[in-house]
Amino acid sequence: MTEMTYREAVKKALADELRSDPDVVFFGEDVAEAGGAFKVTPGLWEEFGPIRVRDTPISEQAIVGTALGAAITGLRPVAELMFADFIPVAMDQIVNQVAKYRYMSGGQFKVPLTIRSAQGGGAGFGTQHSQCAESWLMNFPGIKVVVPSTPADVYGLLRGAIREDNPVYVLEHKALYNMKGDVPDDLGPMPLGEAKVLREGTDVTIVAIQVMTHRSLEAAETLAAEGISCEVIDLRSMAPLDTTTIFNSIQKTNRLVIAEENPHSGGWGGDIVSLAADEGIYYLEAPIKRVNLGGSLIPYSPPLEDAAIPTAQRIADAVRGIVPAKTH
Amino acid sequence: MTATPPALPVTTRRESLKSMMQIRQAEEDIQGLFLANLVRGTTHLAVGQEACAVGTAAALRAGDTVTCTYRGHHHALALGMSVKALMAEMLGRASGACKGKGGSMHMTDASLGLLGANAIVGGQIPIALGAALTAQIKQTGNIAVTFFGDGATNIGAFHESMNMAAIWKLPVLFLCENNQYGEYTPLHKSTPVADLAVRADGYGMPGEIVDGQDVEAVHAAVSAAADRAREGEGPTFIEFKTYRFRGHSRTDIGPYRPEGELEAWMQRDPIVILKERMIADGQLDETEYAELQAALEREVHSAIEWAKAEPFPTLDELTTDIYFEGA
Numbered sequence: 306m307t308e309m310t311y312r313e314a315v316k317k318a319l320a321d322e323l324r325s326d327p328d329v330v331f332f333g334e335d336v337a338e339a340g341g342a343f344k345v346t347p348g349l350w351e352e353f354g355p356i357r358v359r360d361t362p363i364s365e366q367a368i369v370g371t372a373l374g375a376a377i378t379g380l381r382p383v384a385e386l387m388f389a390d391f392i393p394v395a396m397d398q399i400v401n402q403v404a405k406y407r408y409m410s411g412g413q414f415k416v417p418l419t420i421r422s423a424q425g426g427g428a429g430f431g432t433q434h435s436q437c438a439e440s441w442l443m444n445f446p447g448i449k450v451v452v453p454s455t456p457a458d459v460y461g462l463l464r465g466a467i468r469e470d471n472p473v474y475v476l477e478h479k480a481l482y483n484m485k486g487d488v489p490d491d492l493g494p495m496p497l498g499e500a501k502v503l504r505e506g507t508d509v510t511i512v513a514i515q516v517m518t519h520r521s522l523e524a525a526e527t528l529a530a531e532g533i534s535c536e537v538i539d540l541r542s543m544a545p546l547d548t549t550t551i552f553n554s555i556q557k558t559n560r561l562v563i564a565e566e567n568p569h570s571g572g573w574g575g576d577i578v579s580l581a582a583d584e585g586i587y588y589l590e591a592p593i594k595r596v597n598l599g600g601s602l603i604p605y606s607p608p609l610e611d612a613a614i615p616t617a618q619r620i621a622d623a624v625r626g627i628v629p630a631k632t633h
Numbered sequence: 634m635t636a637t638p639p640a641l642p643v644t645t646r647r648e649s650l651k652s653m654m655q656i657r658q659a660e661e662d663i664q665g666l667f668l669a670n671l672v673r674g675t676t677h678l679a680v681g682q683e684a685c686a687v688g689t690a691a692a693l694r695a696g697d698t699v700t701c702t703y704r705g706h707h708h709a710l711a712l713g714m715s716v717k718a719l720m721a722e723m724l725g726r727a728s729g730a731c732k733g734k735g736g737s738m739h740m741t742d743a744s745l746g747l748l749g750a751n752a753i754v755g756g757q758i759p760i761a762l763g764a765a766l767t768a769q770i771k772q773t774g775n776i777a778v779t780f781f782g783d784g785a786t787n788i789g790a791f792h793e794s795m796n797m798a799a800i801w802k803l804p805v806l807f808l809c810e811n812n813q814y815g816e817y818t819p820l821h822k823s824t825p826v827a828d829l830a831v832r833a834d835g836y837g838m839p840g841e842i843v844d845g846q847d848v849e850a851v852h853a854a855v856s857a858a859a860d861r862a863r864e865g866e867g868p869t870f871i872e873f874k875t876y877r878f879r880g881h882s883r884t885d886i887g888p889y890r891p892e893g894e895l896e897a898w899m900q901r902d903p904i905v906i907l908k909e910r911m912i913a914d915g916q917l918d919e920t921e922y923a924e925l926q927a928a929l930e931r932e933v934h935s936a937i938e939w940a941k942a943e944p945f946p947t948l949d950e951l952t953t954d955i956y957f958e959g960a
Binding site: 330356357359361362364365366367369370371372373374375376377378379380382397398401402406407408409410411412413414415416446447449470471 | 698700729730731732733734735739741742743748749751752753756758759760761762763764765766767768770771777789790793794796797800801953954955956957959
């Protein structure tokens with residue numbers, strides 16, 4: 306077991322895959338000589354050289370398209386789009402090319418391609434550098450989407466993504482880069498599509514990812530003191546989505562709260578509601594509550610940004626709204 | 634444009650003539666299939682532009698790769714796709730080049746190096762950079778070719794790709810089939826320069842203008858650029874001056890064309906140019922030409938009849954090939 310930051314775990318995953326497979330290449334804006342905008346990748350260029358670790362021009366379409374072309378011809382590229390907010394700049398390549406390439410060719414290609422971006426708010430980057438992107442990407446069959454919440458998960462899931470023979474978008478949360486955690490020394494590539502129960506409970510299920518999992522755990526701790534037992538699920542992967550873990554949990558708790566760092570409309574929480582309202586409807590004993598950005602964007606000013614992004618307090622309040630008060 | 638290009642060997646000339654005639658015949662018949670409602674959606678013909686594809690294909694070698702556009706039947710056939718696979722794909726049959734999932738705009742055959750025809754203007758260009766990157770890193774000596782139209786030179790992916798290919802000295806050829814129209818809009822209304830080749834200057838790479846109606850000129854220019862790319866000298870932009878004899882798509886008959894323009898370009902039919910050159914050089918006579926034409930008609934018609942009888946994909950194909958699910 307080694308303690309490291311989320312940032313260090315990303316770099317270790319990249320380094321381990323670059324070391325284990327000569328077909329792995331890594332490129333993006335300022336990832337090589339400068340070591341990345343978030344200083345995630347210093348040293349990779351020095352260790353693996355300028356052929357395999359490359360700086361690109363600020364050209365998101367070219368970055369993604371090049372990675373796709375390389376993936377279908379024998380390399381195993383990892384491309385970085387610095388901020389998830391830059392995804393729309395490359396949206397044609399992601400949506401029309403990467404996601405559809407295998408399908409529209411009738412299965413002629415494997416697409417072993419990983420794209421990484423830093424997403425999420427809470428760091429004062431303002432409206433165009435703070436969005437979460439997983440809900441956008443979930444609308445494109447053909448791409449897998451993972452959203453690691455801890456150093457161990459980002460290490461294992463990034464390695465798992467690079468080993469995949471399908472396109473995987475790895476969304477790292479920039480507010481987690483400094484988070485420390487234990488990474489097992491023997492941890493290898495992790496399978497994609499498995500949620501994790503972070504805390505077991507009996508009264509309510511809270512489904513979350515990334516920063517929201519940590520705030521949900523905080524809420525669960527507060528609520529435990531009030532006699533409310535929360536089960537907290539970290540989805541870890543949005544596509545494929547581990548519906549079994551969600552169903553198993555709401556079958557037990559009969560109540561569901563979804564915490565996400567997205568606007569309400571079109572956020573993935575709606576998908577979880579849809580699953581619960583269909584196959585899970587007979588398990589439920591209370592309305593489903595969603596905690597999210599509502600209709601707001603993410604502003605710069607600290608108190609406004611704090612008000613936009615769900616807090617542990619807001620998550621706890623949502624739980625209190627659907628769990629009957631305990632009599633002591 | 635250069636003067637008369639060097640003559641190709643007679644066997645290459647014969648193959649090129651046959652390939653252009655096969656493409657012409659197939660596309661004339663595809664238009665009929667569309668009008669008969671057997672080809673759905675839309676289809677884009679390259680009638681008049683055959684030399685661009687055929688001359689290029691003859692200059693490539695095994696291992697080279699091509700990405701191209703929705704106006705791409707000529708690329709597919711020139712690279713060696715069978716008329717049967719093409720027609721079955723046109724008709725959405727399981728035995729089509731893409732199992733019927735692609736259709737007219739997505740002819741793809743990885744085994745021929747044809748990495749795909751793209752329905753997004755310019756979308757195929759950066760993908761060629763990736764194929765070139767693989768060739769560069771694995772030191773295969775292969776090159777990547779990307780075809781696009783004049784319209785694509787106004788889209789961002791083109792400019793990003795020209796720049797990055799030049800910076801990385803990738804073995805990629807940017808081949809622009811300037812057929813004078815982006816959909817219905819003439820080039821001079823969409824683009825402030827008459828010669829697109831000048832755009833290469835901004836990216837520090839060679840830019841050439843080539844007669845796209847002359848298969849030997851195309852072959853010569855692509856061969857030279859391919860040699861440079863294989864030697865590590867980086868990308869080249871080639872503008873083929875060409876013309877589509879048909880409309881943009883579907884039933885468009887080109888009412889926006891100035892009077893006499895089509896007729897003038899049809900005087901420069903790439904098939905006729907090569908045919909007459911071969912006759913003048915004693916390599917072909919009218920009888921042989923008529924026999925070749927008749928044989929190609931039979932081949933294309935029989936491929937269409939075969940394709941019409943082929944089964945559609947089974948419905949489980951709807952959700953296969955979204956992900957690779959093998960080991």
